[in-house]
Amino acid sequence: MGKNQSKYEDDHLMEEGQQVQKVQNINKIHGLARLISAKRDHQQIVAAQGWSKQDEDMRNMQILKGLFKKLDPTVMKAVGDVRGEIQISFKYDFKRHLLLVKVIKCRELRSKDLRSKMSDPYVKLEMTPDVEDAEEKRTRVYPQTNNPKFDEIFAYPLTETELINRKLVVKVMDSDLLGRDDFLGEVIIDMNTFNFRDSPIHTAWYNLNMETDLDVTGDLEVSVEFQHPSSLLVTIHGAHGLSARDDVSLADPFVKVTVPGTKLMFQTKELKNTVDPVWNETFEFEVALEELPQRYIIFHVIDKSTFGGNDSLGQVIIELMTFNPDHSLHDYFRLADLRNTERLKSKWAQHATAEEFRESLVAHASSRHPTFLFQEHTGKKIVSVSCRKAGAQGKVRIIDGIPVK
Numbered sequence: 001m002g003k004n005q006s007k008y009e010d011d012h013l014m015e016e017g018q019q020v021q022k023v024q025n026i027n028k029i030h031g032l033a034r035l036i037s038a039k040r041d042h043q044q045i046v047a048a049q050g051w052s053k054q055d056e057d058m059r060n061m062q063i064l065k066g067l068f069k070k071l072d073p074t075v076m077k078a079v080g081d082v083r084g085e086i087q088i089s090f091k092y093d094f095k096r097h098l099l100l101v102k103v104i105k106c107r108e109l110r111s112k113d114l115r116s117k118m119s120d121p122y123v124k125l126e127m128t129p130d131v132e133d134a135e136e137k138r139t140r141v142y143p144q145t146n147n148p149k150f151d152e153i154f155a156y157p158l159t160e161t162e163l164i165n166r167k168l169v170v171k172v173m174d175s176d177l178l179g180r181d182d183f184l185g186e187v188i189i190d191m192n193t194f195n196f197r198d199s200p201i202h203t204a205w206y207n208l209n210m211e212t213d214l215d216v217t218g219d220l221e222v223s224v225e226f227q228h229p230s231s232l233l234v235t236i237h238g239a240h241g242l243s244a245r246d247d248v249s250l251a252d253p254f255v256k257v258t259v260p261g262t263k264l265m266f267q268t269k270e271l272k273n274t275v276d277p278v279w280n281e282t283f284e285f286e287v288a289l290e291e292l293p294q295r296y297i298i299f300h301v302i303d304k305s306t307f308g309g310n311d312s313l314g315q316v317i318i319e320l321m322t323f324n325p326d327h328s329l330h331d332y333f334r335l336a337d338l339r340n341t342e343r344l345k346s347k348w349a350q351h352a353t354a355e356e357f358r359e360s361l362v363a364h365a366s367s368r369h370p371t372f373l374f375q376e377h378t379g380k381k382i383v384s385v386s387c388r389k390a391g392a393q394g395k396v397r398i399i400d401g402i403p404v405k
Contacts, residue, residue: 082185082210083110084146086123086172089203092163092196099156099163099191101125103139103170104203109146112174112182118144120175121184127156128167128214141175166191172208186211213337216314218242218275220255220299220333224318226325232259232287234297236268238278239335245303245311252304253277253313259285259297270304295320301335312337 089102103123111119125137142148158166168189174182185208194202218241225233236255244250250273258265266283287295297320301313314335323329381398 082208084108084172084185084208085205086170086185086187086208087203087205088170088189089201090194090196091201092160092194094160094196097157097159099158100153101156101168102153103150105147105149105151106172106208107147109148109172109184109208111146112184116144117146119146119182119184120144121146121148122173122175123150124171124173125154126169126171127158128169129165143175164192169214170206171211183211185209188212188214213312213314215243216312216335216337218301218314218335220301220314220316220335221331222299222316222318222333223328223330224297224320224323225328226287226289226292226323228289228325230286230288232285232292232295233282234259234285235282236279236299238276238280239301240276240332242275242277242301242303242313242335244275245313249273250275251277251311251313254302254304255279256300256302257283257297259287259295261291261295262286289325292320292323292325299333314338 084106085108086106087104089104091100091102092098093100103125106121106123109119109121111117120141120143122141123139137154139150139152142150168191169186170189171186172184174184176182187206187208189206196202218239220239221237223235223237225235227233234257236257239253239255242251242253252270252272253274254270255268256265257267262285264285268279268281271277271279297318299316299318301315303311303313305311315338316333316335317338318329318333379399
């Protein structure tokens with residue numbers, strides 16, 4: 001296996017190095033070209049018209065607009081405790097029935113150490129369901145870096161049939177010699193997304209997420225009915241096979257339900273000591289017929305805790321894009337931990353958030369705030385802005401008053 005691993009590693013590293021170098025060179029050329037063009041255009045304007053306060057304001061407004069543009073909800077990313085990406089490569093050896101997983105590198109990790117801006121990262125790999133006699137695999141620890149390069153390969157003995165039903169849980173950790181290691185993010189990769197017959201190697205960057213609860217079990221039974229002109233009736237009948245989070249007793253479940261954009265959230269009654277609750281409660285949301293394709297319903301099953309924070313038992317999201325308002329829907333939906341799925345924003349919610357940002361931009365421009373932007377800039381500066389409520393962030397680089405991407 002050593003020779004095949006070495007050949008796979010060498011070939012992939014060479015290919016990766018060429019690709020990275022090519023991308024870096026292109027990015028450098030484009031960035032330099034933008035800066036030279038911006039400076040040339042500005043110098044021509046100043047030479048022809050002279051410098052004025054109005055010119056300065058225009059340049060600063062350009063910086064401000066650049067920041068708000070990056071806050072637009074159509075391109076924004078969530079702000080949270082987890083940040084960064086991990087690059088992983090997969091190859092399947094059909095002759096020996098081995099899945100080869102190469103952990104290549106991470107970038108832009110978020111350090112959890114308050115004393116240092118750098119982390120001591122390593123990666124843990126776990127195949128689920130467990131592979132027989134397989135121990136948890138992990139890379140070496142790379143000290144004082146948020147952009148570690150691992151280039152380590154791990155092998156899992158799996159047949160093609162076994163591979164289809166497996167998920168690889170990849171966790172990035174921050175090693176701590178004096179205490180518990182810190183969690184820096186994870187990604188869960190379904191092996192059934194790869195077709196190794198068509199393409200022998202699959203390499204990609206994966207965004208790191210908050211930890212996903214793989215112990216969520218059960219189904220939620222619900223029905224949805226539309227009554228003209230604008231009444232959406234949601235009935236929560238019950239749940240089956242919930243996961244009990246307490247070793248002493250069963251769950252005390254209740255359900256929260258909402259239709260984003262309606263500003264309403266309802267909650268069922270709490271039922272004691274059961275993993276198969278029956279509620280049969282109906283809630284009404286005001287939703288116009290023409291709005292249905294943009295709406296969706298979120299159900300969150302929760303275990304009431306007497307001694308502290310409640311436990312999440314999973315979520316269900318029902319899209320109404322394909323819902324037929326002339327026919328009611330009644331079905332069972334599998335519960336899952338959906339906290340790390342892509343932010344689901346309806347077009348209405350995106351529009352509302354974008355309008356708030358536009359109004360805020362106008363207000364900032366009219367009052368000439370923030371003041372540190374409305375001044376003459378020299379040298380290199382990086383200005384960052386974030387909106388935690390909307391989960392958006394933006395950053396702009398300024399060189400001698402000129403915003404450069």
